[in-house]
Amino acid sequence: MAGLGVLALAGACTAIPAVQPMVQAAPAPRVTAPLPPPATPNVVAVPTSRPSPALVSTIQTLGQQFNGTVGIAVERVDAGWTVAHNGNKLFPQQSVSKLWVAMTMFDAIDRGKLALDRQVTIKQSDLTLFHQPIAAMVKGDSGYTTTLRDLLARAMQQSDNTANDSILRTVGGPEAVRGYLARRFFSQDAIRFGPGERMLQSQTAGLTWSQDLAMGRRFYAARANLPRSAREKALDAYLANPIDGASPLAIVHALAKLKKGAMLSPTSTQTLLSIMEGAKTGPQRVKAGVPEGWTYVHKTGTGQELAPRSTGYNDVGIMTAPDGTSYAIAIMIGETTVSIPERWALMQSVARSVAALHRR
Numbered sequence: 001m002a003g004l005g006v007l008a009l010a011g012a013c014t015a016i017p018a019v020q021p022m023v024q025a026a027p028a029p030r031v032t033a034p035l036p037p038p039a040t041p042n043v044v045a046v047p048t049s050r051p052s053p054a055l056v057s058t059i060q061t062l063g064q065q066f067n068g069t070v071g072i073a074v075e076r077v078d079a080g081w082t083v084a085h086n087g088n089k090l091f092p093q094q095s096v097s098k099l100w101v102a103m104t105m106f107d108a109i110d111r112g113k114l115a116l117d118r119q120v121t122i123k124q125s126d127l128t129l130f131h132q133p134i135a136a137m138v139k140g141d142s143g144y145t146t147t148l149r150d151l152l153a154r155a156m157q158q159s160d161n162t163a164n165d166s167i168l169r170t171v172g173g174p175e176a177v178r179g180y181l182a183r184r185f186f187s188q189d190a191i192r193f194g195p196g197e198r199m200l201q202s203q204t205a206g207l208t209w210s211q212d213l214a215m216g217r218r219f220y221a222a223r224a225n226l227p228r229s230a231r232e233k234a235l236d237a238y239l240a241n242p243i244d245g246a247s248p249l250a251i252v253h254a255l256a257k258l259k260k261g262a263m264l265s266p267t268s269t270q271t272l273l274s275i276m277e278g279a280k281t282g283p284q285r286v287k288a289g290v291p292e293g294w295t296y297v298h299k300t301g302t303g304q305e306l307a308p309r310s311t312g313y314n315d316v317g318i319m320t321a322p323d324g325t326s327y328a329i330a331i332m333i334g335e336t337t338v339s340i341p342e343r344w345a346l347m348q349s350v351a352r353s354v355a356a357l358h359r360r
Helices: 003-013 053-065 094-110 133-137 147-155 161-171 173-184 195-206 217-223 228-240 248-257 266-277 342-357
Strands: 068-076 082-085 119-122 144-147 295-301 309-320 324-335
Touching: 003 248, 053 068, 053 082, 053 295, 053 342, 068 342, 094 147, 094 173, 094 266, 094 295, 094 309, 119 161, 119 173, 133 144, 133 147, 133 161, 144 147, 147 161, 147 266, 147 324, 161 173, 161 195, 195 217, 195 228, 228 309, 248 266, 248 309, 266 295, 266 309, 324 342
Parallel strands: none
Antiparallel strands: 068 082, 068 324, 119 144, 295 309, 309 324
């Protein structure tokens, strides 16, 4: 400003007689050429300590308007904030629980107890029920010999129940999974792990498991022969207190910790996330609402039906934006009578809302 004053005074002196100043003015500053403007940086989302009020409102509205019991949770990985509807309620996980089996296996690998190339033989006595494509490979007394790597891909990408139960036995059974979760500070009040597919599904249906139920469609036949009242009683008991229950908030917190490398070693983290990215299940669930340019790694879960009720219709995973920002998401429909497309619409709406508000 002193320089500008001097320049103004100098300009004025050309028009009127010079006036002696009372004090000597400071010399005018040296004039230099202006620096070119800096290049415009790539726009990067800045972490905030709290979620957008618009996202909070949207998640609450989606949850409240859905015709059924639903839990929704979203956690921004780099900021740690969460948004939830029924976030602390325990919902049936169904095949979402395969995620914990996979993590327990990788934890054992990180500790030098297992290797992905370890060979495992699947026999007829190892077969489970429902979705198990690997059963077609199990023939005769010799069974089917493969590796943990192959079983993991089948369990996480195809949701193969027999492949998952084989990994579960290899890592030490349900107690090993519970122990791993406890070491990562997830209690049974937040994430429960059930007894494995055979016991879980037979109990939910009101049946007592026997291995012959794994053959062909014997499980379906035995379940169909039960009185409806028996099936309703068993299903109601399961939904009221699911032995494989987990809260949406606990799940997104675990997924966020996985993304940040706080659940497994860097190598195991990257391997598991890459396998999850190749999941073939649930293409019309959350994934169909993820915008182009984003990535989504996930695990689905689907429970039993007793018309008109469907149970345990889930999708959990990590959405990552083109700028690298990640959001852990869990959508868990405990019970509903609405159509599958309506369930898809809910899940896709959550994904689209997260992406839209991130861009905004």
